[in-house]
Amino acid sequence: MIRRVYLTGVRFLIEKTELLKELQEEVEKCINCGFCESVCPTLPASGFRSSIGARGRVDIASALLGELDKNGKSSLAISESFYSCLDCFACLQVCPAGVNAGKVSHLGKSIIADSTTLEINERKAIADMIVSVTVKTMNPLGLRKECSKWSGGLEFDSASDTLFYTGNMYQLMPYSKKLSGVERMMGQKATDAMARLISSHPGLSRLTGLMKDDALEREMNRFLQDIYALLSAAKIEMNYLGEDEPYPGTFIFDLGYISEFRRYADRVTEIFHQKGVRNIITVDPHTYDLLKVQYPKYVPEFDFDVCYYTDFLDALEFEKDHALTTLHEPCHFTLREEAYNGPLKYAMKITDVVLPDRSGKKLMCCGGPDELLFGNLSDEISRERFQQLKNTGAGKVLTACPICYSNLRKDSSVQDLSTYLKTHLKI
Numbered sequence: 001m002i003r004r005v006y007l008t009g010v011r012f013l014i015e016k017t018e019l020l021k022e023l024q025e026e027v028e029k030c031i032n033c034g035f036c037e038s039v040c041p042t043l044p045a046s047g048f049r050s051s052i053g054a055r056g057r058v059d060i061a062s063a064l065l066g067e068l069d070k071n072g073k074s075s076l077a078i079s080e081s082f083y084s085c086l087d088c089f090a091c092l093q094v095c096p097a098g099v100n101a102g103k104v105s106h107l108g109k110s111i112i113a114d115s116t117t118l119e120i121n122e123r124k125a126i127a128d129m130i131v132s133v134t135v136k137t138m139n140p141l142g143l144r145k146e147c148s149k150w151s152g153g154l155e156f157d158s159a160s161d162t163l164f165y166t167g168n169m170y171q172l173m174p175y176s177k178k179l180s181g182v183e184r185m186m187g188q189k190a191t192d193a194m195a196r197l198i199s200s201h202p203g204l205s206r207l208t209g210l211m212k213d214d215a216l217e218r219e220m221n222r223f224l225q226d227i228y229a230l231l232s233a234a235k236i237e238m239n240y241l242g243e244d245e246p247y248p249g250t251f252i253f254d255l256g257y258i259s260e261f262r263r264y265a266d267r268v269t270e271i272f273h274q275k276g277v278r279n280i281i282t283v284d285p286h287t288y289d290l291l292k293v294q295y296p297k298y299v300p301e302f303d304f305d306v307c308y309y310t311d312f313l314d315a316l317e318f319e320k321d322h323a324l325t326t327l328h329e330p331c332h333f334t335l336r337e338e339a340y341n342g343p344l345k346y347a348m349k350i351t352d353v354v355l356p357d358r359s360g361k362k363l364m365c366c367g368g369p370d371e372l373l374f375g376n377l378s379d380e381i382s383r384e385r386f387q388q389l390k391n392t393g394a395g396k397v398l399t400a401c402p403i404c405y406s407n408l409r410k411d412s413s414v415q416d417l418s419t420y421l422k423t424h425l426k427i
């Protein structure tokens with residue numbers, strides 16, 4: 001027991017040292033040119049507050065490292081700057097020095113989550129709540145049964161080693177939309193008090209199940225059913241874990257709780273092994289990116305083949321659509337090192353896609369990742385992005401991510417790619 005505690009402590013110290021070293025290496029590349037500010041969506045949305053822009057985040061990280069180097073502790077207020085980063089990586093695409101302010105922000109959040117080097121507690125109560133409920137129930141809101149309801153009446157092959165893995169992202173959107181509204185209505189203090197109560201009594205998380213956008217839930221369930229229908233039409237035999245499906249830990253990772261994420265990802269990997277999984281079909285870009293890129297870094301035993309559902313649709317034929325259509329590409333596909341363009345490829349099979357000026361490596365995020373903690377910022381960014389998509393003159397706007405859909409659905413022209421593909425499928 002003493003040996004285990006000692007080893008955990010040693011690993012924790014190594015992790016912290018590596019974290020600070022990685023942050024140092026990233027920020028010292030900055031030549032302070034400001035190019036990143038021209039593409040960072042949070043800067044204009046915040047009224048050009050420099051601390052809520054890409055260069056400001058790098059500057060704050062640099063100041064933080066300076067304080068830690070001098071005093072071993074920091075009293076800087078850093079949470080708003082790092083937590084408001086969308087993790088879109090638009091800044092990296094234009095930085096001549098190769099700095100990724102998204103990565104800087106993630107490392108900054110990890111320092112906040114660790115909290116041993118900060119004099120003030122910068123952790124967000126709602127982030128603590130999500131992490132503690134996820135660790136306890138393997139779902140951010142303790143709603144595993146609710147998250148499996150979309151599959152009622154559908155048939156899966158429990159003997160298949162190919163897993164249809166929702167990652168719970170489509171199912172959680174109706175709740176996060178409402179939770180964000182509750183914070184705006186009740187205010188920060190009351191929301192924090194509720195979050196702290198749930199953190200210490202994770203069983204109460206089921207109360208959040210009462211806060212749900214029913215109309216959005218119906219839409220999200222339909223998208224999952226349409227993805228299932230497409231894969232079935234392509235004759236893919238697949239298993240689905242239903243209520244046993246573990247959430248992948250996306251929020252835990254995104255919020256910077258790295259030690260917790262490492263342990264959690266171990267548990268998820270073990271469940272996949274126990275269920276005989278070899279191939280994982282993901283249905284959203286966040287889960288795809290997490291499993292494909294982050295899991296192998298943190299879990300050496302993670303040896304699964306991870307794909308996105310459009311990888312399996314080559315044999316299908318689709319009816320042509322002559323209406324002008326645009327696509328909002330997901331940041332977690334298009335702005336990542338290994339860009340993935342499955343959604344664009346399939347949209348182009350059906351229709352002539354007209355892309356907005358900010359597309360490809362110049363893509364602008366929908367603002368969705370900020371919805372829970374910075375609702376107003378998120379609204380402002382999504383309005384701007386929606387207008388850019390409408391300015392293409394297209395009558396239809398396609399999305400390929402539940403977060404993007406949830407944030408951009410400002411009129412009936414917005415549709416998830418799954419339903420668009422299913423509607424045009426030649427039977």
Ligand code: SF4
Nearest residue numbers: 030031033034036095
């Ligand atoms: S573009 Fe790169 S080098 Fe220039 S200020 Fe931003 S992070 Fe620094």
Ligand code: SF4
Nearest residue numbers: 040086088089091102
């Ligand atoms: S990742 Fe996106 S939101 Fe974060 S600093 Fe870079 S451009 Fe701005």
